[in-house]
Amino acid sequence: MVTPWTVGAVPHExxxxxxxxxxxxxxxxxxLRRRFAREGLPPAATRIRVRWTKEI
Incomplete structure (x- = not known):
């Protein structure tokens, strides 16, 4: 295997x-938006974190 990180790429995709x-x-x-609002996370931080939900 030339690139060992490809082992994780398949399950990721x-x-x-x-x-x-x-x-x-x-x-x-x-x-996440509801939970972050309930916990008092600032809106700007919520926007940044929610953008990454496709990678969770």
Whole structure:
């Protein structure tokens, strides 16, 4: 194997597909926004973190 990090690339990409199939791409950001607001996280920090939900 030339690039050992590709071992993790396959499950990572499968995760993206599952996220769409399970409709988590809408539900997860909404849930995080609600939770962050309830915890008092500043809106700017919430926006940054929610943008990364596709990589969770």
């Amino acid at each position: 499968v995760g993206h597909t599952l996220q769409v199939d399970l409709r988590l791409s809408l539900a997860l950001p909404r849930a």
